[in-house]
Amino acid sequence: MVAPIYVAPMAPLAVVERRVDALGVAWLVYAGLILLTGAVGLTIARHALEGHEVWGPHHWHGPFFPLFFLKFGWFAVLGRTALAAAAGWGLLQKYSWARYAAIVAACLSLIHPPLGTAIGIWTLVVLLKGENAVGYQAMAG
Template identity: 40%
Template sequence: MANYANRIRALSTVWFIYGGLSLVLGIVGLTVANSIFNGGGFWMHGPFSRNAFPFGPEFGSAIIHFAWIMVILRSGLAFVAGWGLMERAPWGRVVAIVAAFLCILKIPLGTALAIWTLVMLLGYRNTSLYDQL
């Protein structure tokens, strides 16, 4: 039982790390994308200069706003999954499974974390062990 509890604690720590890494890389990527779409930086005179986006600046701005929302939701879900597993809350297992299915296509880190989470939390034996924690 103590071995399984240590594995769940390690899994929750990795969810926290994944959430932080996802947030930092999302902020950096979206800052660069915002600079490209809005004509800032050294891209000012290139093919993506101001108002040169094929669908207009409003479409680029909408894409950036949607991407910001998705980065915040993905990182927030990872932090909530990590917190729920760390507290060993009954809802933490469900949130971690949902987060695992949502990040399974984020190759390679998201896929590895999703597989590890699903192996640790699914199945009759693991469900009963988690309920005993």
């Protein structure tokens, strides 16, 4: 006896397309916010680590201390920005790889409250819900 196969129902493509387009725009806006806040934060950190009195005197001087952490910080900010922008652009263009990129970006953004957590949950709900997943595969196919 063969077990029955469950096939998820498909939401109307127009509804799925509106959800995915809104999500794509949100990821592009979030990518811009990541870049803006990261650049401001790293600029303030550079001034503080170089000995400028940003918020008062401190003792964080050292020959290699600021360089390593600032380079790592820029790498992290630019990597997060690129992933979020790729997810947003890919979702708007309905590429098949964009769904996976957005899910990875959503999982990574969950630890960045409040906006990262909100867009991460929204992305996971929209892209992992059965009817939306089937609809996206039909659009991207």
